Amino acid sequence: MRLRELRKAGSLTGAQLAELLGWTQSKVSKLENGRQTATAEDLRRWAVAVERPDVAGELTSRLAGLESHMRSWRRQLATGHKAVQETLNTEFDRTRTFRAWEGSMIVGSLQTADYARHIFSRYTDLHQSPRDTEDAVRARMKRQAGLYEAGNKYRIILWEAALHALVCPPSVLAAQLDRLAGVIGMDTVELGIIPFSAPLRIPPANAFWIFDERLVIVEDWHAELWVEDRAGIATYLRVWDMLNGSAVYGADAHRIITRAGRMLDAR
Template identity: 65%
Template sequence: MSTDFQQARIALGQRLRELRAEGGLTGRQLADRLGWTQSKVSKLETGRQTATHDDLKTWADGVGQSDAAAELSARLRAFESGTRSWRRQLAAGHKPVQDAIAAEHERSTVKRAWQNSVIVGVLQTADYARHIFNAYVGLHQSPRDVDDAVRARIRRQEILYRPGKRYHIIMWEAALRAQLCPPAVSQTTRCRSGPARSPRTDRPRAVPPVGAGLLGVRGTAVRGTAMRVGPDGWPGQAGSSGPQPTGSIEILPVPAPA
């Protein structure tokens, strides 16, 4: 699952690779110079291992750019701070976090969301949310208040049906296909959150396909101009009955590169 922490670690690794290349060294040469294994160099450069501040200073010295050590340490402190902040929020469990998010939805008239790995919270079923929270509890070692967190998340969905609320939600196709829970649960949630079909074509239009150009998209924000946005229907099963949310999805997929 992609997280801001992992994205920051990958970005730090890319910067380490740049410094090594500028120093004219291969990964093997740098590993030999520092007395490290080549696998450690590779893991640091690809974001599969978190560097320590000592690692960063050693790296900067090893590539002949000691002045870069301060910059590298500043990058590390930035995402360490973000991780600590999130863990502090989870110290009392996931339900208080869900309640805080619900308060933001209550006071907002327009909400925008992007997800590339999981189905957006306000579209999740209870079973899907339960599997997600169980995974989070294991990952963050946070209090196990899963049932309360699920109830809080599902209760937030009532806001979707209120007049005056507008939702702009973009989910990558991969978010619908990721097997984060048993297939039956995933299928039920996809039926609820999947793309609506345009009356002018049988082609799904609410979720950008895996082959779409998603340049500049990261985290929960959409940046750049790679994704064009236009009017479309609420995602759900074609021909479904019952009350429809008053909010709307406004998404037009970007064509896959030729």
């Protein structure tokens, strides 16, 4: 929005600005509408072209703030998945209460190594990133040591769909379901399952994780969103509470997991 304001204040059309910068008009439009991320050099040249070189610093500061919160997979995965997992491990080390919502797969903190291996392989194919699957799996498994540390609390909600998603071979999913059943009753874990039949106060959407009440990480196909402002965190806490109202725990959750295993055996 700020870029458009500057262009209009300079009495330039999109076509005129594109000609001045030697860009296509579509690039100008994409930058103005947030469909393409500007570089610092793009912003500097834009400021000069609209005869406002004094705002170049403001624009690059906004870019730096955006990039610190919107972390594109293209950039994060430039060297593979291991580095991303190690960054997450640092956040887990700082966290005592971890809340998670996952609607389509098993949350990483409860994944078996074989299940994680297939997840990483599929995302590597999607993002065409370096294939460091074994290193990434080891980093993710290291994180699970926190499940056995007194004082930690993992409050995890899964939609029942995650128990049926064949993102791996059936034998791997069967072992993963056994793993889920096994964590029920652990002192550090509260595992809730939202049944297909449960009424929902809010539509299930993107997966997200809440680290204490200081950070939320939201996953999307193209990027992770790191939310650190109080209002944003409060929104995700409300969403988590609304989803939690539809979840079942303990023996009821165990029955849903067992039922998913039986359905898998019948395929």
